[in-house]
Amino acid sequence: MSQVLSVDHLSISFGGLRAVDDLSFHIDRHEIYGLIGPNGAGKTTVFNCITQFYKPDTGEIRFTDQAGKEHLLNGMPAHKIIHLGLVRTFQNTEIIRELPIIDNVLLGAHTQFHAGTMANMFAMPWARKQERELRKKAMDVLAYVGLDKIANEYAGAQPYGVLKLIELGRTLMCDPSLIILDEPAGGLNDSETERLTELIRGIARDRHCAILLVEHDMKLVMSLCDRICAISFGKKLAEGTAAEIQQNPLVQDAYLGKEDEA
């Protein structure tokens, strides 16, 4: 099985509104997969359903971990998902403003810490050793995304672009097999977006993980993604490579804009 994630017949409604309607797609290992659609199409809702922040009405979500074991994500508590190697970022950059940047990144390694409350309170040597090791790993990650110089600055004082990078770094700490990025380039300018594109490409390549992303910046999506799924009003419009998607009339209609009539 070379699939890392498979979503089958996913549906969820809020009140009377069908936010996601019978959506199915799958992502292969080491693939960069894009999800596009107009605002309100349901993209973030799909992410929330996959990561069990919302419980879908119907549909199954299956995830295959590094060891090749398949897991059914439905019904799993949201905080257990990361243990499998699936990690995400948020549209609203859920960053802990009161903590320094490095602590924010360290949060991503939370599941790797063995020390419990007692061990931490009494500063057991083995707990401190692990803290040192993981702190070093966090610094390496920060260096990778280019934030190592400001590692000890408070996250709350940082500009939006830096917050996005912190979130990205945070996902790398758990050595994931699938990273879900929710509008990683949101609010970034052109040069920042270019850097981000290279960064994401590097992550997929160097860390051998798949990436599922939602983005409005078409340039980034088309240049980065191996395959793209276009949705509108919660329904799948089309799926394929960048070229195929761009040519698809349904997608053009709903999202990319019609060709000018001569």
Next chain:
Amino acid sequence: MVEFFQQVVGGIETGSMYALAAMGLVLIFQTAKIINFSQGTLGMFMAYVCTGLILDLGLPMWIAVPVSMILAMVLGALIDRFLMNGKRNITNLNREMITLAIIMIFQGLAPMLFGANETPFSKFINTSALDVGGVKILPNSILIIGITCVIMAVLFFVLEKTTLGVAVRATASNPQVARLQGIPVKKVTIGAWAVATALGCLAAVMVAPLKNVTVSMMESIHLNSFIASVLGGFSTFYGPVVASFIIGIANNLLGYYVSTKWSLPLLYALILLFIVLRPNGLFGKKIVKKV
């Protein structure tokens, strides 16, 4: 059977006082988004003021009480204008801390200005109980229940049917958007504080005959109004009011049929259990956070 109704009537009476205090709490909570921990203490202080008006200035009760309520409104307005919104970006937690400090201030002021002795306070109407089918009801109790119902009716009418009410509900729903719509949110909160403090004053004056005018007179009403707000759920205006009457009646019934000592703790335990099962209270609505 007669005893049952006797207890129910008594419960409606105490429930009225809880309802007035709870209404004050929910008004402030909905508009200013904070819990006013000093609600009871301010009521206590205004009861002292009212006593002063009656004993020192010789004003009759039916003048002194409304005057005290007006003074209470002024006090509430001043508190909101200068303490709650004195500086621009106070966090809500800090505002609530300020209400705690207000408790200290007025618990200190009361004995300072009015002396430390307990003062008796007379009921509104002093005639003896009527006998309604075996149930003894004091005219005073009828008056208390009546006043409460009238006030509730007026408040709900204003909230539902007038432009002012729309402004209040808009502020309660989303202050930023309300501001954008041209609603003077600051004035709304000042108004809410004014009305809430007046309601607290009224509740204090109603309970004064039972407890005498002392620093701790409002403790039980205060606590129960909070519990009522939890039970009724804070997302509606009517929730805590309904819950207040439920608590008043339930407490009396539990007291009579089970035990007076344990009625209140038992009631709290039941409510706690209820809250675990329904965290948003009787009438609360759950809001799903958008990530």
Next chain:
Amino acid sequence: MRLIRNKYFQYLLVGVVFLLPVIIRGVPTATVTLAASMVYTAIAALGINVLLGYSGQISLGHAAFMGLSAYLSAYLTKQMDLPFLLSVLIAVLVPMLIGLILGAIAVRLEGFYLAIATLGFGEILRQLFIEMDWFTGGFSGASATYPKVFGHTMSKNEMYIFMVCLLVVLMMLVYNFVHSSSGRAMIAMKSSKTAAMAMGVNVFKYKLTSFAISSVFAGLAGVCYVHFFRHVDPSVWTAALSLNLIAIVVIGGLGTVGGAVVGAVVMHGLPELMKGLPVVGEIPGVPLLIVGILMIVMLIFYPRGLIYIPRDIKNFFQKRASRAKKGEA
């Protein structure tokens, strides 16, 4: 200079300062009593700080835990004649277990609802204290003695020294906890439950943990109280005390270890100071009034907490120095 930055050293210094009343000769015993009030309050406040400052949960019922452990320790040492250390253990474990139950309830509630649920809970316990007079002695209360450890009965001063040492140790433990993965998880949970969950933080577990820690600390405070003052009655363990603890933590500095101590010192010390003043101190209600006013002034103009004063003073002088340097250049 390095040494002074070390937090452990700072906490030891705090301990030394608190020990001065017993080291220096000729200090009136009333001072030691006042200091003891500050110490046991600080211990309870440390716990509330973990609960409120680090995990963002409000409890208005923690006074009840203090009372529970006070009564338990009194009963176990006096009526059941258990050795001091054992009864302390039990007296702290019981509130912890109840705290876990409260925490389990707390998981379903947020903000205001939690505050009031804990308030009701505290009231229920207080009523129990009054009613269960076989255990608590009802309104007249229960009494205990200075603890007897390893055959030696402590004196008042020795008990006080024990309390101070306990406070210092607890400060260090809290510091360790906060600067570890557990502390990070809690702070994350307070700031963004979403991020915490996505990073694998079991919110339920950590909410329970913070309730457990805070109730253990409250229990320790209660034990200190009953074995120092040697008497306990239900009038102490009111919602007002719980509210006071919250005020202490906020005034001293929410989310800091030292804040709990600073707040406790101020909240106990200020009214005492007021009472000592000529004329003003005589009028009833004035101490409370002044404390209230000061609290408001602090909250409006200096909301982060008194503990930040030294740092802000330092920053102020540093800025002046660098501006002066720039002026010269």
